Amino acid sequence: MSDLLIKNARPMGEATADILIRNGRIAAIGAGIEAEGVVTEDAGGAIAIPGLVDAHTHLDKSLLGFPWYRNEVGPRLIDKIDNERKVKRDYGLDAHVQSMRQSLQSVSYGTTLIRSHVDVDTDQGVIAIEGVMETRRQLAGVVEIEIVAFPQSGLMRRPGTLELLDRAMAMGADLVGGLDPCGMDRDPKGHLDAIFALAEKYGRGIDIHLHESAELGAFSMEMIFERIRAHSMQGKVAVSHAFCLGDPDWTMTQGLIDTCAELDVPILTTAPPSRDAPSLKRLHAAGVRFGAGVDGFRDTWGPYGNGDMLERAMLLGMKNNLRRDDEVAMALNVCTTGGAAVMERSDHALVAGGRGDVVLLAGETLAEAVVTHAPRKLVVTAGNIAARDGKSLRERP
Amino acid sequence: MSDLLIKNARPMGEATADILIRNGRIAAIGAGIEAEGVVTEDAGGAIAIPGLVDAHTHLDKSLLGFPWYRNEVGPRLIDKIDNERKVKRDYGLDAHVQSMRQSLQSVSYGTTLIRSHVDVDTDQGVIAIEGVMETRRQLAGVVEIEIVAFPQSGLMRRPGTLELLDRAMAMGADLVGGLDPCGMDRDPKGHLDAIFALAEKYGRGIDIHLHESAELGAFSMEMIFERIRAHSMQGKVAVSHAFCLGDPDWTMTQGLIDTCAELDVPILTTAPPSRDAPSLKRLHAAGVRFGAGVDGFRDTWGPYGNGDMLERAMLLGMKNNLRRDDEVAMALNVCTTGGAAVMERSDHALVAGGRGDVVLLAGETLAEAVVTHAPRKLVVTAGNIAARDGKSLRERP
Numbered sequence: 202m203s204d205l206l207i208k209n210a211r212p213m214g215e216a217t218a219d220i221l222i223r224n225g226r227i228a229a230i231g232a233g234i235e236a237e238g239v240v241t242e243d244a245g246g247a248i249a250i251p252g253l254v255d256a257h258t259h260l261d262k263s264l265l266g267f268p269w270y271r272n273e274v275g276p277r278l279i280d281k282i283d284n285e286r287k288v289k290r291d292y293g294l295d296a297h298v299q300s301m302r303q304s305l306q307s308v309s310y311g312t313t314l315i316r317s318h319v320d321v322d323t324d325q326g327v328i329a330i331e332g333v334m335e336t337r338r339q340l341a342g343v344v345e346i347e348i349v350a351f352p353q354s355g356l357m358r359r360p361g362t363l364e365l366l367d368r369a370m371a372m373g374a375d376l377v378g379g380l381d382p383c384g385m386d387r388d389p390k391g392h393l394d395a396i397f398a399l400a401e402k403y404g405r406g407i408d409i410h411l412h413e414s415a416e417l418g419a420f421s422m423e424m425i426f427e428r429i430r431a432h433s434m435q436g437k438v439a440v441s442h443a444f445c446l447g448d449p450d451w452t453m454t455q456g457l458i459d460t461c462a463e464l465d466v467p468i469l470t471t472a473p474p475s476r477d478a479p480s481l482k483r484l485h486a487a488g489v490r491f492g493a494g495v496d497g498f499r500d501t502w503g504p505y506g507n508g509d510m511l512e513r514a515m516l517l518g519m520k521n522n523l524r525r526d527d528e529v530a531m532a533l534n535v536c537t538t539g540g541a542a543v544m545e546r547s548d549h550a551l552v553a554g555g556r557g558d559v560v561l562l563a564g565e566t567l568a569e570a571v572v573t574h575a576p577r578k579l580v581v582t583a584g585n586i587a588a589r590d591g592k593s594l595r596e597r598p
Numbered sequence: 599m600s601d602l603l604i605k606n607a608r609p610m611g612e613a614t615a616d617i618l619i620r621n622g623r624i625a626a627i628g629a630g631i632e633a634e635g636v637v638t639e640d641a642g643g644a645i646a647i648p649g650l651v652d653a654h655t656h657l658d659k660s661l662l663g664f665p666w667y668r669n670e671v672g673p674r675l676i677d678k679i680d681n682e683r684k685v686k687r688d689y690g691l692d693a694h695v696q697s698m699r700q701s702l703q704s705v706s707y708g709t710t711l712i713r714s715h716v717d718v719d720t721d722q723g724v725i726a727i728e729g730v731m732e733t734r735r736q737l738a739g740v741v742e743i744e745i746v747a748f749p750q751s752g753l754m755r756r757p758g759t760l761e762l763l764d765r766a767m768a769m770g771a772d773l774v775g776g777l778d779p780c781g782m783d784r785d786p787k788g789h790l791d792a793i794f795a796l797a798e799k800y801g802r803g804i805d806i807h808l809h810e811s812a813e814l815g816a817f818s819m820e821m822i823f824e825r826i827r828a829h830s831m832q833g834k835v836a837v838s839h840a841f842c843l844g845d846p847d848w849t850m851t852q853g854l855i856d857t858c859a860e861l862d863v864p865i866l867t868t869a870p871p872s873r874d875a876p877s878l879k880r881l882h883a884a885g886v887r888f889g890a891g892v893d894g895f896r897d898t899w900g901p902y903g904n905g906d907m908l909e910r911a912m913l914l915g916m917k918n919n920l921r922r923d924d925e926v927a928m929a930l931n932v933c934t935t936g937g938a939a940v941m942e943r944s945d946h947a948l949v950a951g952g953r954g955d956v957v958l959l960a961g962e963t964l965a966e967a968v969v970t971h972a973p974r975k976l977v978v979t980a981g982n983i984a985a986r987d988g989k990s991l992r993e994r995p
């Protein structure tokens with residue numbers, strides 16, 4: 202929580218202005234602001250945006266810091282899940298160290314707010330939750346981390362997992378996670394009843410992975426909607442991936458999207474080039490909160506990605522065939538205020554009173570900044586300088 | 599055409615070997631090669647691959663070197679086409695300068711072989727063909743450029759264009775281009791008859807842009823197949839984009855793909871995240887030649903891209919959901935030998951007798967090189983060093 206004066210920035214690519222941060226929050230934005238004794242940075246005309254928001258990732262999974270992982274995994278979902286548990290044991294993967302590595306890499310790219318799913322299963326118990334919580338403590342003031350207790354290996358199919366999720370929530374996880382109640386867990390009623398009951402017990406929200414597509418995904422969405430109504434959890438249940446919302450069957454998907462709007466169900470995407478995925482403009486038109494994330498990267502699941510949410514904005518723009526400057530800026534907004542809205546941070550914005558998270562970008566317009574995703578000039582978290590010229594000030598373990 | 603000895607490289611990520619190039623061709627690959635008096639480079643264990651091949655781009659369109667172009671273009675294809683002609687006039691765009699800029703940027707990323715569509719229309723005539731031909735002359739020995747005379751603004755709908763295409767072929771363009779005979783030109787029979795007749799007249803091949811999807815694209819493909827048979831042009835007609843081959847209707851697309859294999863119709867993709875597109879594994883299984891390109895970039899059509907075919911290999915991998923190391927290597931091969939095969943360069947390979955185009959990449963495996971697409975350590979074209987540490991030796995105008 203610091204004071205900082207950023208001179209000569211262009212908020213959202215518009216006219217030059219100064220940004221004064223006091224006690225970690227934006228005190229003023231405008232021309233010719235002076236503040237005696239306050240540390241001052243000259244932005245030199247760089248674009249200023251709010252901190253990037255990685256609203257869907259897996260901080261405990263990355264193999265950053267290890268030699269390249271040669272992926273020889275089988276094609277089925279269960280192959281990947283089983284392989285991951287094996288690699289974790291073989292490598293002795295430490296969720297705290299890995300989440301420190303990934304978080305600081307994300308900070309170097311301008312991310313100041315993260316929602317991370319963290320594995321909970323009967324092999325490793327809640328140790329990954331502990332590890333990421335330790336990272337959250339150590340990086341307070343550098344990046345804010347929200348933790349979803351995530352039953353990656355299944356819930357109903359692995360007895361004992363529900364009790365571990367309960368323990369994770371008691372320890373301080375922020376949200377209850379879920380995963381493909383049909384496709385993965387083979388018991389949609391059991392799975393969804395369990396996670397909604399747990400969320401209600403702790404007065405917390407839910408963020409459920411839903412890869413199920415077409416009618417199967419629609420069925421699971423309907424099961425989720427029924428429980429949101431029954432538990433009065435409007436606004437508290439997010440769906441990640443939601444490939445079924447990108448299904449070509451327009452009528453089916455519009456019904457689902459309209460219900461997402463009615464029940465205030467936020468949607469999170471990773472903009473996957475290989476899959477149907479929710480359309481940015483369509484969700485915007487329906488008024489559905491919409492955020493994005495890098496997903497896991499450099500892990501046993503797949504090799505792509507590096508944690509850069511500005512590159513993700515580019516992929517989101519490409520996925521949605523957004524070409525005009527104003528359209529590319531929409532993709533960027535999903536990766537800043539969009540994700541923040543999903544995480545209920547309405548103060549995550551470049552306005553007086555907003556949180557003092559600011560990223561300085563190279564480029565003439567927001568679109569150019571997205572397309573080139575050049576190293577970030579400066580990353581500020583709650584008024585603290587967290588990264589400069591593409592490098593996190595705090596060293597990666 | 600030079601001599602060069604590259605020591606301590608790892609061809610295709612395998613065991614360390616030396617690569618001797620003599621008179622622009624690979625003379626030997628193996629351990630402990632010595633060659634007195636020959637310029638020697640130490641690869642330091644870097645991966646060596648053949649030159650990257652950008653088999654579908656538009657060298658005359660990029661706005662590289664100009665300030666950021668604020669794209670405010672309308673949504674229809676014709677909006678983009680009409681806007682581009684206007685911008686070309688307003689900017690006084692010089693196809694030679696722009697193609698020099700783009701080509702040298704591509705060389706800096708390791709591309710040694712390019713197939714470029716070049717606009718021919720009744721506004722500008724064949725001046726862009728002249729410009730890119732001049733670039734081809736000036737960059738001989740740095741990058742090889744194949745030119746497609748491309749009726750971007752339509753053929754049948756703009757009388758006079760056919761005569762200009764004829765002139766472009768007489769001047770030395772390598773292939774006849776075409777564009778959406780139904781969707782754009784509104785006269786599939788007229789359009790296809792005209793370009794096939796022109797190709798036959800000059801004894802040249804065809805590369806046709808086909809964005810038409812589903813049944814419309816299938817119809818145009820069938821019209822193309824009929825003319826390949828009638829003109830005995832098996833192996834001489836490539837289809838770019840071919841979105842219809844990625845249609846979810848498996849039976850329809852398999853029929854088209856099988857005919858592509860039967861008539862040896864190469865397919866070129868840009869791996870578009872927003873569209874159905876031909877599947878790499880499916881084309882491979884059918885034995886269809888398959889290359890990739892960056893398409894136009896930083897132009898009036900759209901902002902994305904930079905010319906990097908290693909990044910394109912990543913996008914192709916993501917598009918095709920390729921995650922295993924061996925799968926990612928398949929995506930890379932499409933961007934090297936795949937494109938070269940489309941361009942009938944069977945000698946574009948790291949083998950004795952192969953063309954002396956070699957790129958040194960950072961990374962432990964081919965997959966890592968693709969995913970990180972770090973600056974290229976060295977780019978060699980026909981034995982000449984063309985770029986080093988991500989920078990073209992020849993300066994961009």
